[in-house]
Amino acid sequence: MATDLSWEDCDPWEAFLPRVAEALSAAARRAGAEIPAAELRGQLEWGNSEQADVAFPAHRLARTVGQDARELALRIARNVPSTVGVDRVESTGAFVNVTLDAERFIDRTLTIIRDRGARYGGGPARPGVSCIEHTSANPTGPFHIGRVRNAILGDTLARAARASGEKVVTQYYADDLGRQSAMITWIWSKPIDRWPEAIRAALPNGAEATEEKPDRRLGRPYPLVSQYVKNHPEAAEEVGRLVQDLEGGRAPPTHRQLAEEILRGMCASLRRLGIEFDEFVWESSLLADGSVEAVVQRLKAAPHAVREANGAWAIDASGYGLPKESPRIIFLRHDGTTLYTTRDVAYHLEKFRRFDRVVDVLGQDHRLHARTLDALLAEIGEGRRPEYLIYQDLVLPGGGRMSTRGGSAVWLDDLLDEAVKRARDEVRRRRTDLADDALDAIAQAVGAGAVRYHILRVAPDKPVQFRWEEALSFEGRAGPFLQYAYARAASILRKSGVARAVGRWTASDLLGVEERALVKILSRLPSLVAHAARSGQVHSLAGFAHDIADRFNRFYHAVPVLGSGDKEASRLALVEATYQTLGNTLDLIGVPRLETM
RNA sequence: GGGCGCGUGGCUUAGCUGGAUAUAGCACCGGGUUCCUAACCCGGCGGUCGGGGGUUCGAAUCCCCCCGCGCCCGCCA
Numbered sequence: 075m076a077t078d079l080s081w082e083d084c085d086p087w088e089a090f091l092p093r094v095a096e097a098l099s100a101a102a103r104r105a106g107a108e109i110p111a112a113e114l115r116g117q118l119e120w121g122n123s124e125q126a127d128v129a130f131p132a133h134r135l136a137r138t139v140g141q142d143a144r145e146l147a148l149r150i151a152r153n154v155p156s157t158v159g160v161d162r163v164e165s166t167g168a169f170v171n172v173t174l175d176a177e178r179f180i181d182r183t184l185t186i187i188r189d190r191g192a193r194y195g196g197g198p199a200r201p202g203v204s205c206i207e208h209t210s211a212n213p214t215g216p217f218h219i220g221r222v223r224n225a226i227l228g229d230t231l232a233r234a235a236r237a238s239g240e241k242v243v244t245q246y247y248a249d250d251l252g253r254q255s256a257m258i259t260w261i262w263s264k265p266i267d268r269w270p271e272a273i274r275a276a277l278p279n280g281a282e283a284t285e286e287k288p289d290r291r292l293g294r295p296y297p298l299v300s301q302y303v304k305n306h307p308e309a310a311e312e313v314g315r316l317v318q319d320l321e322g323g324r325a326p327p328t329h330r331q332l333a334e335e336i337l338r339g340m341c342a343s344l345r346r347l348g349i350e351f352d353e354f355v356w357e358s359s360l361l362a363d364g365s366v367e368a369v370v371q372r373l374k375a376a377p378h379a380v381r382e383a384n385g386a387w388a389i390d391a392s393g394y395g396l397p398k399e400s401p402r403i404i405f406l407r408h409d410g411t412t413l414y415t416t417r418d419v420a421y422h423l424e425k426f427r428r429f430d431r432v433v434d435v436l437g438q439d440h441r442l443h444a445r446t447l448d449a450l451l452a453e454i455g456e457g458r459r460p461e462y463l464i465y466q467d468l469v470l471p472g473g474g475r476m477s478t479r480g481g482s483a484v485w486l487d488d489l490l491d492e493a494v495k496r497a498r499d500e501v502r503r504r505r506t507d508l509a510d511d512a513l514d515a516i517a518q519a520v521g522a523g524a525v526r527y528h529i530l531r532v533a534p535d536k537p538v539q540f541r542w543e544e545a546l547s548f549e550g551r552a553g554p555f556l557q558y559a560y561a562r563a564a565s566i567l568r569k570s571g572v573a574r575a576v577g578r579w580t581a582s583d584l585l586g587v588e589e590r591a592l593v594k595i596l597s598r599l600p601s602l603v604a605h606a607a608r609s610g611q612v613h614s615l616a617g618f619a620h621d622i623a624d625r626f627n628r629f630y631h632a633v634p635v636l637g638s639g640d641k642e643a644s645r646l647a648l649v650e651a652t653y654q655t656l657g658n659t660l661d662l663i664g665v666p667r668l669e670t671m
Numbered sequence: 672g673g674g675c676g677c678g679u680g681g682c683u684u685a686g687c688u689g690g691a692u693a694u695a696g697c698a699c700c701g702g703g704u705u706c707c708u709a710a711c712c713c714g715g716c717g718g719u720c721g722g723g724g725g726u727u728c729g730a731a732u733c734c735c736c737c738c739g740c741g742c743c744c745g746c747c748a
Contacts, residue, residue, distance in 0.1 A: 636707045
């Protein structure tokens with residue numbers, strides 16, 4: 075890999091925007107308005123239509139120099155020096171509209187796509203390593219789809235960050251301490267025939283051993299155990315003792331095995347969505363290696379540490395802007411055991427030691443936890459903080475969250491099974507030529523793509539409405555729409571009979587409106603990836619993928635490629651560039667590519 | 672009660688640090704297949720951007736108040 079790559083080698087716009095900014099800055103100076111090119115560049119906007127590729131709203135500048143905005147825009151437009159890559163500059167109202175040299179722009183874009191290939195969309199490699207922690211659901215049972223948004227956001231962010239040039243390690247923080255996992259161990263350490271009747275009732279008539287997925291099989295009694303323990307003090311006491319044992323490092327040998335087995339099943343579900351992890355961090359390991367104890371010592375010595383009457387330790391956090399009702403953050407219980415937040419401090423210190431960027435993907439119910447964690451980090455003099463990507467829950471049509479106990483949970487596996495089944499019916503209807511295994515492969519990809527896209531397309535801070543019909547939609551703004559456009563491009567390339575990366579083209583062959591619009595959308599991938607990787611707003615990539623497919627479909631209907639005579643080679647090159655760019659984008663959002671469907 | 676988040680056409684949704692006529696999808700209505708995959712395309716209908724004030728040349732975007740929904744306010748995780 076070339077290490078001396080610059081942004082100009084990666085992003086088509088880099089060859090134009092700095093020059094446009096220079097030219098406009100020079101013109102502004104002649105018009106009596108000083109503004110450095112770099113600052114002006116920050117105010118440039120994408121042209122909103124056919125009338126401009128780049129626009130500069132002159133209002134702000136006009137104000138600072140006390141001129142009339144329309145007047146200034148007009149004078150800037152008139153004073154722009156002839157600039158390589160710029161075709162013409164006009165003013166409309168208070169806007170300075172810049173039209174780029176279309177042939178140069180097309181050349182630049184197609185060249186970069188060809189040269190970068192599978193890496194198109196990314197930027198130069200950057201030093202440092204990022205850690206993205208996501209999912210981290212307790213290993214107590216199967217994923218319901220309320221939890222999967224975290225995994226999809228985190229995984230997509232990891233893909234975007236990786237593409238944009240970061241080295242990324244994804245981590246799953248697995249909780250093998252605490253009551254939840256204790257209850258799993260508590261029930262499974264007894265033979266089934268000695269389970270309380272109320273819990274045994276959860277198991278389908280003696281079929282407990284037949285289900286193959288461990289998360290489902292082992293997690294099944296969990297909701298009932300949780301209920302049972304609430305109403306049976308003697309059971310609660312046993313579970314309580316187990317919690318103590320876990321924290322004291324005296325976990326029964328089956329404990330970790332159970333957790334790992336359930337987690338294995340959960341991860342198998344996520345793998346169907348293309349989600350995998352680089353590392354798993356077990357919470358108990360932070361106790362075992364003494365790092366939690368070290369944090370406790372530092373917290374006890376912190377400026378606002380206080381000892382409660384019963385012996386517990388806390389931080390007086392009234393200075394940290396937390397809700398006034400809970401100005402104290404307990405970090406050590408009266409019995410000397412630690413809390414989740416305390417252990418999380420140890421976890422984050424470890425992350426800061428190893429990584430240059432630390433991102434946590436959290437549900438909105440963890441917002442306060444995040445602020446608490448920040449406060450504790452500040453208390454022990456740690457200067458760094460994690461970045462939080464916080465998302466709202468997935469909600470059901472009637473309102474409300476998905477709950478395992480309330481019976482409103484939809485298991486991820488069931489959703490995927492249903493999606494794949496419907497996709498299979500759909501494929502079978504259209505394709506009579508396919509063998510069963512080819513058909514299955516397409517159905518898997520379509521089903522998984524539909525589900526992943528459905529959840530990814532909404533901005534993280536808005537709730538996702540879950541409806542079966544929409545999650546399983548194969549039309550319009552949906553995963554299969556993208557796959558279909560990609561398959562179409564693939565089909566044209568196959569039929570052209572020429573195997574290559576982006577072939578030769580003549581930019582002047584591609585000056586039609588559809589072609590120019592398509593090139594323009596393709597050119598935006600690098601800046602979008604960079605933005606998504608930085609901000610975590612990965613849903614924008616889902617929208618962008620749709621825009622490419624949409625533009626390509628219009629081009630497809632309006633412009634013949636194969637058999638189009640002397641323009642065929644250029645048009646093929648454009649199809650190849652689309653195929654490459656849309657394919658890269660599908661990889662980024664984790665929707666499987668399909669060469670045929 | 673307090674804190675945080677959200678509120679855009681019938682439904683779902685885009686809108687980057689305020690900028691030119693507010694995105695798209697679903698649904699609905701009307702068209703398109705002798706032509707590279709119709710899971711597609713073209714046209715139409717539909718919005719006082721929750722309500723009210725304010726800042727500004729300009730507000731869906733920023734500020735304040737109110738209403739609605741969600742989450743949190745544990746020596747749980």
